[in-house]
Amino acid sequence: MPKLFNPTMECSTASCRLFPRVSARSRRGSSLKSAIIAQKPSTLAEDLPSKKRTNWGKYDNSLEQAAAAWRNHKTVNWELEKPLDRTTSFATLASLLKRCGQAKALYHGRLVHAHIRRYRYDWNTFLGNWVVKMYGDCGSIEDARSVFDNLPKINLYSWNILMNAYAQNGCGREALECFQRMQCDGIRPDQVSFVAALDACSSIAALEKGQEVHAAIVRRGYDRQLIVGNALVNMYGKCASLGDARNVFNQMVNRDVISWTAMITALSQNGHCDEALDFFDQMQGAGFKPNPITFVCALDACASLADLKKGQEIHAAIVEAGYEGRADMGNGFLNMHNALVNMYGKCGSLEDARRVFSRMPSRTVASWTAMITACSQNGHSKEALCLFNRMQSDGIKPDQITFVTVLDACTSLAALEKGQEIHAAIVECGYEEQVVVGTALINLYGKCGSLEDARNVFGRMPVRDVVSWNAMIAACAHNGHGMEALDLFDYMQSDGFKPNHVTFLSVLAACSHTGRVDAARRYFNSMREDHSLIPKVEHNVCLIDILGRAGLLDDAENLINSMPLESKARVWLCLLGACRIYGDVERGARAASHAIKLDPENAAPYVLLSNIYAAAGRYDDAQQVRDIMNNSRLKKIDSCHMEVDRIVRESVLREVAQVDKMVYVFVPKEAAQVADID
DNA sequence: ATAGGGTTAG
16 A cells, blocks of 8 residues: 655655655645656657556655655665755756666656656756766666657757667667768767767677768768777677778777777677687787776686686786775676676686685676576586575575576476476566577476477567577477477478577487488588588587488498588497497497597497497407407596486486487496496 | 767576
8 A cells, every 4th residue: 555645744854855845736646746747747658659658657656755765776875965946956957867877777867857847947958968868878768769859959969869878778770860860950970979870880780881880980080089999899890890890900090998898809709719818918918907897808708718727817817906806886896706707607617606706795686697607507507596596585686687597407407396486486577578588498398398388488479589499499309299390490481580500400300200311311401502501510410310210321421421520529429329229330340430539538439339249249349349448548427516316317317318329228337337426 | 068989697
């Protein structure tokens, strides 16, 4: 039951000093809404398209509640000396709006805006521009637009602010439209407009448009400006045009830390992580000190390379710089700590990740999510689930990405019930409609054998992408519904989605389960011919497996010999498995010798070959292979991260089975040994 | 008396 506004309350009390005295007439409305939003929420709510209309109902709190919320807002931390009234200066209002934007405090920003609309008929473009910016910073782009459309006069600042609001909220197309329209309206873009236009191109990866803007920049002579150069490097990096990014960077007359950081990011996000780290060193050689953001980018490159040593070096440099444990400068240092946790997780050092995480000065959802991901991706799914609980008891609310990570942990534990519990929480938070969340749910249900649930989630998804189609196709393929998987493959394409490498893995798996050898060949060839996808090792393994199981050993071997793969060890191993089934000793020996030559530390080919000999009654040969194996130092399955319990035991076996299904099926003793390694 | 460049979890 909401508390109502108390008309007898004295407005000079601390609890409402932020609000102007309201007239008796408007008090009669008895709610904050009517008190401060006043008669007509015109430009805000009513001009918006109906489905995106702002829900003003949630501002229907009592005045005390709103004032308390305002005072207690931790990030904004208002310390207003005077209440807002008709005499509050525009400078004060502007600074309030700025702080609301920085803190992404939409609620408070709306309060200030409402105050201006109610009491400041003398508002001008200066103040209006700040309101537009506040809404843009708070991510409320429709509000930004409608305020912009009602500005008393639109100037260069207004356009630049609006363009940036669009570009930073993922509406690159609209930002570029603004760029056009401002010029039609006779306003000459300055360097800030060009930077915003480049940002818009980056956000939608519009390379051609970006080149057009670049040409206009050169025509107007803005290309020597530092911030323009930086934005150009960034734009070419985001549009995957690394050569252009390099050219711009090399030709820059001045460079600063941001230029170097932009270049490092461009390299690392386009698959040149080694070079990115070289640049990181060169930058320091050139006398620039990395800041927290530079460190984030460098750590990201280490994470992609899974280069633990380099990552630890950079961590040492962070300590050296005195950045570790610091919590000032907004989110700068916080993000850097998150990046450290993420890097250690991706590089497989859970201990380091834990250490950084436990020493963090403060933690956000992102920090918790990074730590949970680190656990879940390093075989500690149970710890991931524990952390998820602790995070919530620490008062941090999970976001969609946390849920995705936790669902992944459930998936690898095959913990269907826990997953369903989390599914319920997701529905409660209203995240079920998010593509990434839906996809993680389909994965969970698919891997846990609950195809019906996977279908339901997929059917309810309002938006799908290639990844969610892939998840659904995989769910069918791995639950004995190969035909349905192949049908979905067709539907997916008629829905306008292009299949990728992952799609074809599931398609081939579907062919394998339904025994469609010829179809598998056709799909395999169509990867290259119709979709310009080059089959990877996994696809080749899959096809060899299908041919091998069908007894087409000749075809399989010929195919391997014609494959332009870098390493064929796994493919030969696959053929070796097929030779085991069909008792083809000669071919088996050939395949084994290839496999051993290519991956001498793997025990699997020895085991398989020995079994082939044994099955053919050639016990001496079998023993000889085993002796060779036992006398050489072969790679053990790395299970030091594994806890020993039933589920994990199974997951170790699954891993072994992935290397070769035969190890488990035909050599149970071997498998048992593997599982006993702690 | 406003605007502007580099970062994060499938």
